[in-house]
Amino acid sequence: MDFVNAIILLLNYIFIPALTYGSQLALGAIFVTLIYGILRFANFATGDMMSFGTMMTILFTWYFQSLGVSLGVLPTALLAIPFGIIFMIFYMLLIDKFVFKYYRNQKSPPVQFAMVSIGVMFVTQAVVRIIIGPGDRRFFDGEKFIIKAREFKEMTGLNEGLALKSTQVITIFVTIVLVSLLFWFLNRTKTGKSMKAYSDNEDLALLSGIDPKKIVLVTWVIAGILATIGGALYGLDKSFKPFTYFNNMLPIFAAAIVGGIGNPFGAFLGGYVIAFSEILLTYAYKKFFMYILPESMEPSSLVQLLSTDYKFAVSFSILVIVLIYRPSGIFKGKVL
Amino acid sequence: MRKNLNVIAAYSVMMVLILMVGIFQSWNIALSIFNLCLISAVMTMGANIQWGYAGLINFGIMGYTALGGLAAVLISVDPVQEAWRAGGFDIIMSLWLIVVMVLVIRFVLKRFEKSNIRTYSIAAIIISGILLIRFSAEPGIEAIEAVDPAKTGFLGGFGLPIIFSWIVGALFAGGLAFIVGKVALGLRADYLAIATLLISEIVIAIIKHEDWLTRGVKNVIGLKRPAPYEVDLQTTDWFIKLVEKFNSGKLSVIENLADRQAALNQLVIEGSSVFVKLCYSGLFLVVVIILLILTQKALYSPWGRMMRAIRDNEEAANAMGKNVVKQHLLIFILGSAIVGIAGAMLVTQDGLFTPGSYRPMRYTFLIWVMVIVGGSGNNFGAILGGFVVWFLWIEAAPISLFLINFFTAGIPETNALKAHLIESVPYFRFLLMGLGLLFIMRYRPKGILPEKIEIK
Numbered sequence: 001m002d003f004v005n006a007i008i009l010l011l012n013y014i015f016i017p018a019l020t021y022g023s024q025l026a027l028g029a030i031f032v033t034l035i036y037g038i039l040r041f042a043n044f045a046t047g048d049m050m051s052f053g054t055m056m057t058i059l060f061t062w063y064f065q066s067l068g069v070s071l072g073v074l075p076t077a078l079l080a081i082p083f084g085i086i087f088m089i090f091y092m093l094l095i096d097k098f099v100f101k102y103y104r105n106q107k108s109p110p111v112q113f114a115m116v117s118i119g120v121m122f123v124t125q126a127v128v129r130i131i132i133g134p135g136d137r138r139f140f141d142g143e144k145f146i147i148k149a150r151e152f153k154e155m156t157g158l159n160e161g162l163a164l165k166s167t168q169v170i171t172i173f174v175t176i177v178l179v180s181l182l183f184w185f186l187n188r189t190k191t192g193k194s195m196k197a198y199s200d201n202e203d204l205a206l207l208s209g210i211d212p213k214k215i216v217l218v219t220w221v222i223a224g225i226l227a228t229i230g231g232a233l234y235g236l237d238k239s240f241k242p243f244t245y246f247n248n249m250l251p252i253f254a255a256a257i258v259g260g261i262g263n264p265f266g267a268f269l270g271g272y273v274i275a276f277s278e279i280l281l282t283y284a285y286k287k288f289f290m291y292i293l294p295e296s297m298e299p300s301s302l303v304q305l306l307s308t309d310y311k312f313a314v315s316f317s318i319l320v321i322v323l324i325y326r327p328s329g330i331f332k333g334k335v336l
Numbered sequence: 337m338r339k340n341l342n343v344i345a346a347y348s349v350m351m352v353l354i355l356m357v358g359i360f361q362s363w364n365i366a367l368s369i370f371n372l373c374l375i376s377a378v379m380t381m382g383a384n385i386q387w388g389y390a391g392l393i394n395f396g397i398m399g400y401t402a403l404g405g406l407a408a409v410l411i412s413v414d415p416v417q418e419a420w421r422a423g424g425f426d427i428i429m430s431l432w433l434i435v436v437m438v439l440v441i442r443f444v445l446k447r448f449e450k451s452n453i454r455t456y457s458i459a460a461i462i463i464s465g466i467l468l469i470r471f472s473a474e475p476g477i478e479a480i481e482a483v484d485p486a487k488t489g490f491l492g493g494f495g496l497p498i499i500f501s502w503i504v505g506a507l508f509a510g511g512l513a514f515i516v517g518k519v520a521l522g523l524r525a526d527y528l529a530i531a532t533l534l535i536s537e538i539v540i541a542i543i544k545h546e547d548w549l550t551r552g553v554k555n556v557i558g559l560k561r562p563a564p565y566e567v568d569l570q571t572t573d574w575f576i577k578l579v580e581k582f583n584s585g586k587l588s589v590i591e592n593l594a595d596r597q598a599a600l601n602q603l604v605i606e607g608s609s610v611f612v613k614l615c616y617s618g619l620f621l622v623v624v625i626i627l628l629i630l631t632q633k634a635l636y637s638p639w640g641r642m643m644r645a646i647r648d649n650e651e652a653a654n655a656m657g658k659n660v661v662k663q664h665l666l667i668f669i670l671g672s673a674i675v676g677i678a679g680a681m682l683v684t685q686d687g688l689f690t691p692g693s694y695r696p697m698r699y700t701f702l703i704w705v706m707v708i709v710g711g712s713g714n715n716f717g718a719i720l721g722g723f724v725v726w727f728l729w730i731e732a733a734p735i736s737l738f739l740i741n742f743f744t745a746g747i748p749e750t751n752a753l754k755a756h757l758i759e760s761v762p763y764f765r766f767l768l769m770g771l772g773l774l775f776i777m778r779y780r781p782k783g784i785l786p787e788k789i790e791i792k
Contacts, residue, residue, distance in 0.1 A: 041526065042526040042527075042529065042530060099774060102778060109525075110524075110525065111393060111525040111526060111529075112777070112781075113526075114393075114525075114526045114529060115704070115708060115777060116773075116774065116777055118701055118704065118705070118773065119770045119773035119774035119777060120770065120774070121701070121770070122701070122705075122766050122767070122769045122773065123766070123767060123770030123771060123774070124770075125697075125763075125766045125770075126763050126764065126765075126766035126767035126768075126770060127767070129760060129763035129766065130757075130760040130763050130764070130767070133759075133760065134763070246697070250533070250534055250537060253530050253534070254534065257527070257530065301474075305467075307545065309541065309544070309545035310541055310545065312537060312541060313537070313538045313541040313542070316534035316535065316537055317538065319530075319531070319534055320519065320520075320531065320534065320535065323519075323520065323527065323531055324519055325455065327523065327527075
């Protein structure tokens with residue numbers, strides 16, 4: 001019985017939260033990796049683009065709420081996400097036309113692109129803060145829990161409760177669907193294959209008649225979908241605050257590089273690697289050991305490897321280690 | 337003279353702008369802008385040495401700034417005897433453990449051939465070392481943090497004059513840069529950027545949460561000053577006489593003796609804070625000028641030529657027998673050390689150390705905007721960038737408020753859109769910075785004062 005309790009404890013505090021957080025990171029990391037692989041630059045505006053998409057989603061959520069439209073038990077935001085995506089893609093294409101296109105035609109070095117993306121980051125940050133303000137916003141509605149901890153305890157008679165938030169289930173479900181669709185698109189359709197070819201060898205791809213304009217357009221469309229959904233899911237699960245989104249750029253970068261930059265599948269797994277290591281290393285295992293060890297061996301301290309303050313630092317340290325020992329990432333991307 | 341005309345013109349415009357702030361807003365504001373411009377200029381000089389001279393991209397400026405600030409705390413604060421008694425021994429033992437760990441790793445690296453086993457054993461040494469240090473230091477840290485937590489709760493510093501911290505800050509930052517450079521300098525440019533950014537976040541996380549050393553988010557306030565205190569000045573005779581002399585024209589108009597005294601008191605209070613700021617300006621100006629002379633000398637020396645050669649064509653320089661790796665590391669350390677000086681100067685001026693305020697927007701990306709806008713590779717350009725961008729960063733809110741009011745003059749005050757815009761005035765500075773950066777990158781990619789290399 002104690003063993004089951006211990007397992008439930010880990011599920012509740014480590015496995016499910018890490019899976020949710022990892023999914024959110026994974027979407028962002030695929031966004032970073034696609035931009036890197038196809039447009040060939042590190043996009044420092046990642047976090048702020050995600051916050052722009054989320055902001056549009058929130059605005060539409062409010063609009064639908066004011067109309068009285070809702071999805072019942074599901075959050076209204078799910079209905080608003082498609083509209084958010086449209087605006088996000090529109091904004092990205094606008095930026096591409098007025099900013100990135102010039103440097104692409106000039107064949108500027110990646111560093112210059114990165115600098116330009118910092119300009120975009122400043123502008124996007126300003127736009128988001130001017131439209132919706134810098135404050136913390138919650139836009140979740142509908143049923144909050146699928147299983148409540150107390151109900152679970154009553155149902156099973158265990159000491160430990162397992163709480164399952166609906167946002168967690170939605171996040172994981174949406175991520176699985178979206179990522180499967182994306183990989184199907186990249187590996188099975190003609191456009192997807194030509195994107196891969198363009199990413200592998202630009203000159204060769206151009207010679208074989210691939211239209212670079214179309215590739216760029218499709219990349220931004222996919223990026224817009226990923227950024228908006230990733231951002232909105234994070235906002236639903238936690239809350240929306242422009243500054244947090246800017247900060248989330250860092251673990252997202254870490255995930256993309258750990259997974260092997262330019263490799264979407266690596267980025268997807270990288271998200272989970274970062275999320276799980278962050279949570280595994282900063283969780284206090286005292287209670288877990290209390291369940292599985294006999295009473296005489298119970299630990300007196302918290303059995304915490306690192307204090308939770310270092311959550312972010314963990315993912316960055318992993319990144320640094322990966323950069324030193326396997327610069328191409330765990331799952332072989334481009335060699336940096 | 338003629339070839340330096342654009343430099344002189346650009347600096348004159350900048351000075352006129354600051355003087356205008358002094359005349360129209362107040363001399364206090366103008367001087368605080370000027371002081372921070374000088375500090376920003378030091379930071380941009382550091383970044384410019386790395387980016388402009390050597391083409392190394394360092395997005396970790398925030399981390400080095402914070403380390404400089406930490407140096408200011410550790411140098412100037414008086415030691416907390418009680419905390420040393422409570423946990424000093426444990427901390428020193430932990431430091432010894434770190435030294436031992438580093439030595440063991442060095443031994444393993446030297447003694448054994450490169451292999452998987454060596455890599456794993458080093459990893460094992462590091463992990464077990466960290467665990468050991470964590471468990472051995474825990475009681476000491478807890479004891480230190482329990483010593484009067486509302487006031488101290490940390491080890492304190494050395495109680496020396498804060499000016500020394502400017503040098504120590506440079507050493508700290510240079511030390512960190514040595515480690516970072518060893519680890520990350522082999523990476524390609526945009527990955528170096530990400531790696532340095534993330535490492536600086538780790539540094540901030542440590543400074544924020546190791547309360548026994550830095551007091552963490554509880555902040556350290558009331559640091560010693562290299563300049564006199566306003567309160568003391570207000571009661572000093574020579575200072576009151578000085579203010580009286582300066583404002584004799586204004587004061588003589590007032591007939592009533594009591595009124596004149598009240599006016600004089602007011603002037604003394606204002607004058608004292610202006611005087612203190614002027615003291616800081618003088619100190620900072622000395623630093624900026626010394627650094628400018630040194631960096632200019634370096635730029636035109638054989639060493640500077642070598643750096644440019646490495647920047648422009650690494651392989652060719654390598655083929656000519658220049659040690660690229662070593663020079664990169666050297667310049668990375670030098671640039672970071674200068675940023676460290678700026679960090680210590682900043683804390684000296686503020687008189688407080690707030691780890692929570694170190695954010696990448698303000699301390700990394702803004703500095704980069706300064707370097708790019710000012711002109712990378714040109715020291716005068718970098719300093720000008722620091723001045724222009726900091727000036728706009730501060731004055732963006734008043735300017736945009738004015739513009740909003742101007743363009744929406746016909747709309748009544750109650751209009752929701754107008755009210756919303758006026759409420760979000762502080763965020764227009766981000767817009768201004770972003771647009772400024774984008775326009776400069778597009779239409780003047782070498783910055784306001786581009787790099788100009790004369791062969792002498």
